[in-house]
Amino acid sequence: MGGFALMSELRTALPALAVLAALAGCGSKESKPLAAGTEKLASIPEYMTGDECLFCHRDKVGVSWRENAHRSAIREADREDPALAALASAGIKESGEVDYLLGGKRRTRFLRKKEYGRLELLSAAWVPGETGDEGKLIEAGARRWDRETFPSGCGGCHTTGFDSSTLRFMDISIDCFACHGDVDRSHANDPKLVFLSATRDDGKTLLNSACAQCHARDGRSRRTNLPFPANFIAGGDLFADFAIDTSPAALETPSKTDRHIIESLRDVSAGAPGALACIDCHQVHPNSTRKHRRLTAGAACIGCHGEGKPGRVRWTRDVHNKTCDY
Ligand code: HEC
Ligand code: HEC
Ligand code: HEC
Ligand code: HEC
Ligand code: HEC
Ligand code: HEC
Secondary structure, eight states: OHHHHHHHHHHHHHHHHHHHHHHHTTTTTTTSOSSTTOOOOOOOOOOOOHHHHHHHHIIIIIHHHTTOTTTTSEEEOOTTSHHHHHHHHTTOGGGGGOOEEEEOSSOEEEEEEOSTTOEEEEEEEEEOOGGGOOOEEESOTTOOEESSHIIIIIHHHHEESOBTTTTBOSEESOOHHHHHOSOOGGGGTOGGGSTTOTTOOOOHHHHHHHHHHHHOTTOEETTTOOSSOSSOOBTBOGGGTEEOOOSTTGGGOSOHHHHHHHHHHHHHHTTOTTOOOHHHHOBTTTTBOGGGGGSOOOHHHHHHHOSSSSOSOOOOSOOOOGGGTO
């Protein structure tokens, strides 16, 4: 449970440091308005952390959460991780300064923590080998710790409680708040109060909003022009702020993963009959798409199965995306 200990460590340091920063007057740069005409962004609420939720939801959710890719999207650096081991054995001195790893299936990035709520990104990356071959380091030549890229290019989708007006986050990786929003403590007696409860009937636009805030990887915030939404809270409507291209040209992406995401967003927002939202096919706890097999075949199946009765699969896990730089 190292990840959780770390998250809370960061969080307890936060208010104290914020006071210090304010006293020292160094908060001034960040409190500047983002762009002409943009009013102040809503602030990030004091949401409950994952370890608080899991105190009660240990049995059903806690068990699979340890293995969930969202939880470990950013994790404490393990010296035995092949990516970090490769960095060390290449004699790269920054390897000793790495605090966290990001990704791993297709690309691993190296991060270090400097200021509270911010991470620095090493310009080098690691690509795992295909089918058990050795992986390789890339761009290891022009190496440097980059202070700007993570806060302004990645943080909104790879951390939780990210505030676009300060470019700082509350917790590393993806915590319950990212999908369930600001959970009311009294939901224990009235589950309807929690977003994504089975007892609610939220429309597909709100359901898709929760996932698209991160999975629509070519979107852009109208308010901040950053590549992630401006202080979005799950349960709300994403699309007022976050502009996503669902035109036929956008669907020409070589990634079938991106393609089916854009199709779902397009059909749901057009109110197309039978449009499917992400969670009509996906279950986050446990991580599964088992239920998609029981759906009625239609247009949403063609991209991955071709025309006709679904059976043959024409989908490969080859997600590449320029926003994530891989
Ligand atoms: C004090 C204990 C407690 C805490 C803390 C707590 N929950 Fe719950 N939660 C419950 C109980 C009890 C229920 C109702 C019974 C059930 O469905 O498990 C519930 C229900 C839910 C449901 C709805 C289940 C359904 O389908 O109807 C969701 C979703 C949920 N909680 C998420 C969370 C999240 C996310 C957090 C942290 C932000 C959290 N809970 C914190 C006790 C708690
Ligand atoms: C990536 C998005 C995402 C994150 C992060 C997430 N959830 Fe969920 N959760 C969902 C969705 C979607 C559902 C609705 C049921 C389903 O499709 O799995 C759900 C359902 C639930 C339920 C009720 C259903 C059940 O299986 O009992 C509980 C309780 C719950 N989540 C708790 C949590 C807790 C606690 C955390 C953090 C440790 C968390 N969730 C993090 C997306 C998420
Ligand atoms: C805060 C950002 C964020 C939100 C919100 C989010 N995701 Fe993700 N999701 C990610 C990231 C980042 C990864 C990749 C983690 C990794 O493998 O490093 C991921 C991975 C996944 C995967 C692949 C899992 C695997 O085992 O490789 C699926 C499927 C997925 N998300 C579905 C969803 C669905 C459905 C929702 C909405 C209920 C959702 N996500 C909400 C950021 C998010
Ligand atoms: C019609 C059903 C369907 C809909 C709708 C759908 N998905 Fe998928 N998605 C799948 C299936 C099936 C896979 C194949 C991966 C698998 O079986 O685990 C997949 C793959 C993915 C992956 C890659 C997982 C990996 O292991 O690399 C991500 C991420 C993802 N979907 C996110 C989303 C998001 C976000 C939405 C909503 C905008 C969405 N999906 C809508 C069925 C669907
Ligand atoms: C994002 C790609 C994707 C989409 C969209 C998708 N599928 Fe699939 N489908 C897969 C993958 C991958 C598998 C194999 C793994 C699995 O079962 O999850 C699969 C398996 C299946 C199977 C089991 C086939 C067998 O021979 O065991 C059925 C049935 C199925 N899909 C039906 C559908 C239907 C119906 C739709 C549209 C509503 C759909 N799929 C949309 C990727 C997709
Ligand atoms: C709009 C949200 C968004 C932004 C911005 C974003 N990411 Fe991602 N990133 C994701 C999602 C969602 C996934 C999971 C995709 C999947 O598995 O289908 C992901 C996956 C990754 C992965 C894992 C690849 C793998 O599977 O091994 C890496 C590495 C990554 N992103 C790096 C970055 C970096 C570096 C930046 C900033 C330059 C960045 N991302 C910006 C949403 C985002």
